[in-house]
Amino acid sequence: MILVSVENYLKALMHIEFDGQQATTSAMAARLSVSPASITEMTRRLSAEGLVEYTPYKPVELTGQGRELAIRVVRRHRLWEMFLHKVLKLSWDQVHDEAETLEHCSSEKLIDSIDAFLGNPQFDPHGDPIPDKEGIFPDIQDSKLLAECEVGEMYTIVRVRDRSRDLMEYFSDFGFYLGKNIFLHHKLKDDHSMVVELGQQKTVVSNFIASNIEVVRARTLEDLKIHEKGMVDEINATGMLRSRLLDLGFTNGTEIEKTMIAPSGDPASYRIRNTTIALRSDEARKILLKNG
Amino acid sequence: MADREVTVALAGNPNTGKSTLFNLFTGLKQHTGNWPGKTVTRAEGSFRFEGIKFNLLDLPGTYSLLSRSKDEEIARNYLIFNHPDLVLVMADSTAIERNLHLALQILQITSRVILVCNLSDEARRKGIDVRTSILESHLGIPVVDISASRKQGIDRLKRTMVRVIGDPNPPRSVAVDYPEVLKQEMDSLGNALKELFPAQSGIEWIVLRLMEGDPSVIGTIESMIAGTDKNGQKKSDDLKSLRQLVLKAQLARDKMGFSLHDELSVNIHRQASAIAAKAVFHRDREKKTTEEKIDRIVTSRILGLPIMLLLLFLIFYITIAGANYPSELIAKGLFWIEDAWAGLFDRWQVPWWITGFLVHGVYKGLAWVISVMLPPMAIFFPLFTFLEDLGYLPRVAFNLDRLFRWSGAHGKQALTMGMGFGCNAAAIISTRIIDSPKERMIAIVTNNFVPCNGRWPLLILVASIFVGSLVSPALATVVSVSAVVGVTLVGIGITFLVNKMLSTTLLKKEPSSFILELPPYRKPQVLRILYRSLIDRTIFVLGRAVMMAAPAGGLIWILGNIEVSDQSLMHWAAGSLDGFAALLGLDGMILLAYIIAIPANEIVIPTILMGYLATGQMVDMDDTARLGQLLQDNGWTIVTAVSIMLFSVLHYPCSTTTLTIWKETRSSRWTLLSNLIPLGIAIIVCFLVAQTLYLIL
Ligand SMILES: Nc1nc2c(ncn2[C@@H]2O[C@H](COP(=O)(O)OP(=O)(O)OP(=O)(O)O)[C@@H](O)[C@H]2O)c(=O)[nH]1
Ligand SMILES: [Mg+2]
Numbered sequence A: 001m002i003l004v005s006v007e008n009y010l011k012a013l014m015h016i017e018f019d020g021q022q023a024t025t026s027a028m029a030a031r032l033s034v035s036p037a038s039i040t041e042m043t044r045r046l047s048a049e050g051l052v053e054y055t056p057y058k059p060v061e062l063t064g065q066g067r068e069l070a071i072r073v074v075r076r077h078r079l080w081e082m083f084l085h086k087v088l089k090l091s092w093d094q095v096h097d098e099a100e101t102l103e104h105c106s107s108e109k110l111i112d113s114i115d116a117f118l119g120n121p122q123f124d125p126h127g128d129p130i131p132d133k134e135g136i137f138p139d140i141q142d143s144k145l146l147a148e149c150e151v152g153e154m155y156t157i158v159r160v161r162d163r164s165r166d167l168m169e170y171f172s173d174f175g176f177y178l179g180k181n182i183f184l185h186h187k188l189k190d191d192h193s194m195v196v197e198l199g200q201q202k203t204v205v206s207n208f209i210a211s212n213i214e215v216v217r218a219r220t221l222e223d224l225k226i227h228e229k230g231m232v233d234e235i236n237a238t239g240m241l242r243s244r245l246l247d248l249g250f251t252n253g254t255e256i257e258k259t260m261i262a263p264s265g266d267p268a269s270y271r272i273r274n275t276t277i278a279l280r281s282d283e284a285r286k287i288l289l290k291n292g
Numbered sequence B: 001m002a003d004r005e006v007t008v009a010l011a012g013n014p015n016t017g018k019s020t021l022f023n024l025f026t027g028l029k030q031h032t033g034n035w036p037g038k039t040v041t042r043a044e045g046s047f048r049f050e051g052i053k054f055n056l057l058d059l060p061g062t063y064s065l066l067s068r069s070k071d072e073e074i075a076r077n078y079l080i081f082n083h084p085d086l087v088l089v090m091a092d093s094t095a096i097e098r099n100l101h102l103a104l105q106i107l108q109i110t111s112r113v114i115l116v117c118n119l120s121d122e123a124r125r126k127g128i129d130v131r132t133s134i135l136e137s138h139l140g141i142p143v144v145d146i147s148a149s150r151k152q153g154i155d156r157l158k159r160t161m162v163r164v165i166g167d168p169n170p171p172r173s174v175a176v177d178y179p180e181v182l183k184q185e186m187d188s189l190g191n192a193l194k195e196l197f198p199a200q201s202g203i204e205w206i207v208l209r210l211m212e213g214d215p216s217v218i219g220t221i222e223s224m225i226a227g228t229d230k231n232g233q234k235k236s237d238d239l240k241s242l243r244q245l246v247l248k249a250q251l252a253r254d255k256m257g258f259s260l261h262d263e264l265s266v267n268i269h270r271q272a273s274a275i276a277a278k279a280v281f282h283r284d285r286e287k288k289t290t291e292e293k294i295d296r297i298v299t300s301r302i303l304g305l306p307i308m309l310l311l312l313f314l315i316f317y318i319t320i321a322g323a324n325y326p327s328e329l330i331a332k333g334l335f336w337i338e339d340a341w342a343g344l345f346d347r348w349q350v351p352w353w354i355t356g357f358l359v360h361g362v363y364k365g366l367a368w369v370i371s372v373m374l375p376p377m378a379i380f381f382p383l384f385t386f387l388e389d390l391g392y393l394p395r396v397a398f399n400l401d402r403l404f405r406w407s408g409a410h411g412k413q414a415l416t417m418g419m420g421f422g423c424n425a426a427a428i429i430s431t432r433i434i435d436s437p438k439e440r441m442i443a444i445v446t447n448n449f450v451p452c453n454g455r456w457p458l459l460i461l462v463a464s465i466f467v468g469s470l471v472s473p474a475l476a477t478v479v480s481v482s483a484v485v486g487v488t489l490v491g492i493g494i495t496f497l498v499n500k501m502l503s504t505t506l507l508k509k510e511p512s513s514f515i516l517e518l519p520p521y522r523k524p525q526v527l528r529i530l531y532r533s534l535i536d537r538t539i540f541v542l543g544r545a546v547m548m549a550a551p552a553g554g555l556i557w558i559l560g561n562i563e564v565s566d567q568s569l570m571h572w573a574a575g576s577l578d579g580f581a582a583l584l585g586l587d588g589m590i591l592l593a594y595i596i597a598i599p600a601n602e603i604v605i606p607t608i609l610m611g612y613l614a615t616g617q618m619v620d621m622d623d624t625a626r627l628g629q630l631l632q633d634n635g636w637t638i639v640t641a642v643s644i645m646l647f648s649v650l651h652y653p654c655s656t657t658t659l660t661i662w663k664e665t666r667s668s669r670w671t672l673l674s675n676l677i678p679l680g681i682a683i684i685v686c687f688l689v690a691q692t693l694y695l696i697l
Helices: A006-018 A025-032 A036-048 A064-086 A095-102 A108-117 A165-174 A239-247 B018-026 B073-081 B093-109 B120-125 B132-139 B154-166 B180-196 B203-212 B215-226 B232-256 B260-279 B290-298 B304-347 B352-390 B392-406 B413-422 B424-433 B437-449 B456-470 B473-504 B526-561 B569-583 B588-596 B601-615 B624-633 B638-650 B655-665 B668-696
Strands: A154-160 A181-187 A194-198 A201-205 A213-217 A229-235 A255-261 A268-272 A275-279 A287-289 B004-012 B043-049 B052-058 B086-092 B113-118 B128-130 B143-145 B280-282 B515-517
Touching: A006 A025, A006 A036, A006 A064, A025 A036, A064 A095, A064 A108, A154 A165, A229 A239, A239 B260, A239 B515, A255 B290, A275 B392, B004 B018, B004 B073, B004 B093, B004 B154, B018 B043, B018 B052, B018 B086, B018 B113, B043 B154, B052 B154, B073 B093, B073 B203, B073 B215, B086 B093, B086 B154, B093 B113, B093 B120, B093 B128, B093 B132, B093 B203, B093 B260, B113 B120, B113 B132, B113 B154, B120 B128, B132 B143, B132 B260, B143 B154, B180 B203, B180 B232, B203 B215, B203 B232, B203 B260, B215 B232, B260 B280, B290 B304, B290 B392, B304 B352, B304 B392, B304 B456, B304 B473, B352 B392, B352 B413, B352 B456, B352 B526, B352 B601, B392 B413, B392 B473, B392 B515, B413 B424, B413 B437, B413 B473, B424 B437, B424 B655, B437 B473, B437 B638, B437 B655, B437 B668, B456 B473, B456 B601, B456 B624, B456 B638, B473 B638, B473 B668, B526 B569, B526 B588, B526 B601, B569 B588, B569 B668, B588 B601, B588 B638, B601 B624, B638 B668, B655 B668
Parallel strands: B004 B052, B004 B086, B086 B113, B113 B143
Antiparallel strands: A154 A181, A154 A213, A181 A194, A194 A201, A229 A255, A229 A287, A255 A268, A268 A275, A275 B515, B043 B052, B128 B280
């Protein structure tokens, strides 16, 4: 019988609760890929230690103490993923497996140093929230699945759901990553797959994949509040408009600040490269901002 | 020693002071103004310095040579194809980074360039320190900082120009980092092109334009081949190889897998920022200036529009209140001369018809024009120029863009309308700043609805005599001003309606984009404004009026004194128009005046007056109160006053403007429509208003 570690058990239990499912023995077994018997065994043991609450024929629940432990494991896992991704440049399909091991053998002190070194990141490379030292999760943006999005809009990828190797590799190959802006070009009627634009590149995305990508509406110049600054990511326009904007210096990485809004709410003016340029919101919407 | 002649082009971003420097050098009066796109055609002038004759060329402002924009075409093609001996690239010292983007591009075409960092006074005030020597070492060309409006650094600039011109070896300027694949293509295509045009410099840049498929560049080089003195066979061979080259260039671009414009502008911007980062230092970067505070107020939700109206009101108020007294003084003087002159002729026993024609016809016409028009213009123009120089006009465009968009037009139309307040013909030319052809056409057709300086005097005069007199003297000025503002707003309102009408019917189109740079406020130079608006505009308008009024005065005197079956020709003409005119609240004489005044709106009022005087008894006209009397004697009422004001704002463009419209559009259809639409509207509006007023009163 393959035994499951205390930490992995607690972590899985938390994920299941997080996803709003019921932590039945079979659900736990499926998630951890072990037999139901070993789950039952572990449940009994942890219940005795006061980490979970268990009544026969009812789903298991974490106690306060149990949750605290679980959150700490999650924090270690996600910070390691971030470290491997950001510092060691492992691609996001590789980091999960490594972190699975590392999370069980790192002292709190080490983890806190990694956290500080990375500048207290709020999300891991897959877009999952990283709890802080006190175990508090950052606020999560209201995201929706790409599969449920509207055609003709620009979105930003904030999280991927399925972490299977296959999918993660696909994402890497086709240039999907967190913070990447993605334009929903159109949906194919029959099989619910969709055509998206990533940068200047068009790609077809199946419904399965689109159901595993969480997005928010992309931030554009239009979303800036007065005196708020942003950084230009790309221009989602073609032809004369694109060239005029490029000529004026709206290029990738340029800092920009909204300075005025006309009495009727449109146009607005922006400070860029020490000049002030007025743009209608129709145009401002086409200039995407970098995230974070 | 014979003068050496050299050609110097002034290029640079819009609103960097090119025309200001041009004027300073040449003593000419190219229009300047604090908004981008003031100069739309190139102007030429010359000056001498140290035995060299500099032929100077003031180009319209450009942001870059990379795009296909219409408004930048003149400058772009000039820089690529004409080979000036020297290019002065004007840069705004407060935004060196953005300005370097263009400078670097120009440096790829020619290295005989001086970078002129203008507006250095403004930079200093804003705590921006531009180290010209660092710029020089990075760019490889001389860099001079000046302040064109304060005449600082001009001598140094002139000496630098002489030095560069005299230097047999052009400087080695900095190169732009092209991506490797592009560089290879540019080399091979460039060599092929060089065989066709051995004398052409800046070949690389032409190759880039060919890759972009720039039609105007392709057209130009095709005509360059056609223009050579080679024989027919060789020409057609050359043309063939050129066409192949163009095709190859575009294939090469498609093969590269990145957008050329994107790649180049990103690269050049990066290079520009890198240089600027080393050469430009900002002290107290985050200081919120008073300028920003003012901007916040003039564009604020609550105050933005009221401030605009208030300013309009204020300008007219100052004009009307201020013009009153001088007008009367001038009238008194001039009419005293008329009397004295007539008396003198009497004594010399000059035949009555000579006295009549010269003194009571031509001279009287002139006297009227001058006394009625000079004072308001001398006040109005400087005030308006003041706002223009301050940089307020682009804020108006910014505030009103929403309305323009609603009406299917372009926000920059506000700028061209602003020009129209001065002169509609000039405004028609200035519509070139609008990229989209349809929106530009809309701006052209509707420009007539902003009253130009030829029409202000009539509006002001009629408003003060008829509308102002309806109320107590204390309120008279305010009420007459309101009438002028009111009728101006009617014109603006109709502009929006016609915009909407055109954009939903004949000129249907997708809304285009609105991108406008808002320049910083600049302290207007009061003396220069006074000089410029008095000499340039006032004297110009007055001169035109005088020139037109003198013959018109003569003509009217003749019409009034040649009798056919007991009635003067004038009576016949005016009489036959009376019936129709009455429907519009006008009379035959007024309509006749509008027909006579087609060449220049300025002479409507003098023509009417001369008409009345020629047909009626001679009234002694020594002040404006008597003027009112004369009009009333000829049947004018408040209805006539309202109708003529409306008609004046709406009717049709003067012949100069019509000619300009034709030149700019090359379309007889639209030239005709530009006249018929206003005329139709003028007739309808005047009819409705007059008939309503008749019913009420
Ligand atoms: N403070 C300051 N203002 C200047 C200076 N030079 C020009 N100006 C002002 O800047 C504004 C623009 O000047 P123009 O000469 O019309 O600029 P331009 O480059 O010809 O502009 P376009 O024709 O639109 O391309 C005007 O209001 C000038 O009075 C300067 O050295 N200092
Ligand atoms: Mg100019």
